[in-house]
Amino acid sequence: MSIEVKNVTYTYSPKTPYAATALKGVTLCIEEGEYVGIIGKTGSGKSTFIQHLNALIRLQSGEIKVYDIDLSAKKPDLKRLRGTVGMVMQYPEYQLFDETVEKDVSYGPKNLGLDEAEIKERVREAITLVGLDYEDIRDRSPFELSGGQKRRVAIAGVIAMRPKVLVLDEPIAGLDPKGKQEILALVKKLKESFSPTVIVVSHDMDSVAENCDKIALFAEGEIARFASPREIFYDDELLAKTELDCPSVVKVSKELSRLGMSLPSMPVTKAELIAALRERRANE
């Protein structure tokens, strides 16, 4: 079990006229090795939830356990927690600050208190992993890079801490289709290298259906459903209730069955759709 969340409730600015309850009794378990998608309408509490996972937001009520770190403890080991859960916030390129890419990426590992050699090694590895040329880019200013490169540098800054859980808040927001594919491929690569557990907040149903093992569907601060993409996107009642859009693959499959050409299975990824179409043709 890598993450255990029990009955977490959170209110912003409590006891003021601006009080806003963002989470209401959220309970969820995420196993090591899972690729979890978090979806839901804007304002449903997704960001609030993931910020709990590395104590950027302190627990008000409920329990959270990340591996053996208990966040409900009075003084959780924040340093270790933040080395364990790597958080890539929305538009991470806006947090770059140092003179050179190398210095910026080493900020995280330095805060963890690692020694020089180890930091250098990790920085080189992280920059290479995000698909940038280490020798070429290390001494450049992060402010003179392109948007896509900045985002990669920012992600490198997080993975240089080698987190076991990688959390990303809308990592593909504001990118062109090619940029999206590149970042998604990067996340996959990171999952295989050292962040076995990945949690992604996304409004892009196609990419969620394509990549995730499980999806947590948030609605008004509660988890409406925590299940596989298939169970969620083929549950018409749930989709209608939460005003959720379907991935294109599911739309195609539903349209086909409306036209009287039902597929033998319920595909959610492109590969599954192609396989289902092939199978249907073979059966004819």
Place this chain on the structure above:
Amino acid sequence: MNNIVFGQYYPSNSPVHKLDPRVKLLIVLFYVVTVFFVVDYAMYGALFLFIVAVALISKIPLRVLFRTVRAVVILVLITSAINLFFTKGEQLLFSWKFISIYKEGVERAIKLALRLILLMLFPSILTLTTTPMELTDAIESLLAPLKVIKVPVHAIALIMSIALRMIPILMEETNKIILAQKARGADFDTGGVLKKAKAMIPVLVPLFVGAFRRADELALAMDARCYSSVAKRTKYKVMKLTVADLVAALFCLSVFALVFLNKYLWHFDEMILSLFH
């Protein structure tokens, strides 16, 4: 903070919230002048009761109102202490080594503290019941006559309102950046002053970069919509004086008049004292 309002504004729909912001601003200006004419404790008490009454009408919890005094507590303590120790008088109350405290000093210290607190409280009601945008509009409207002598009143008001609009955005941005750097293991809470100041660099740099980016974008967007500071424009919210404004102004001004009458004609302190003799 996704709200446009920020800072002290305490939303509620009380008669005071609905008053014309120009009237409220003028009343506060008169009030500030009035406070300097308060001479005796009876009048301090009267003004205090007046403030409590206005707060009750505004539906602002007294707890919230008095919290604003916290901002000046240190100032109050320091000025009172200076007056307490350095005022020379005739009636020596206490003396030890080089410290000597006179009755006049005690009195001055108390009066000064009361004055500062009163000076803080009533204007706080203004900021608690009026949004910064309303205040800017009020200032623009009150300064309008200066247009005759070519003061760019509208541009000044625009700068003020953009600045006000940017404060919550920058606050939100600061919060986001702080969170992002915390996620990268930043520690803003421990260490000495120097270490803490250094820890802020990763927050300040992106904040400034972002502020300049935003300023550029805003200027472009305004240009793209043909914004011109000399064009005649109308207001989205038109300020209009009502009977309520008149009543509020008369009520407040008559309270302030008491202070002046007291200073120059009657002396409540002596009247009250004479009741006990």
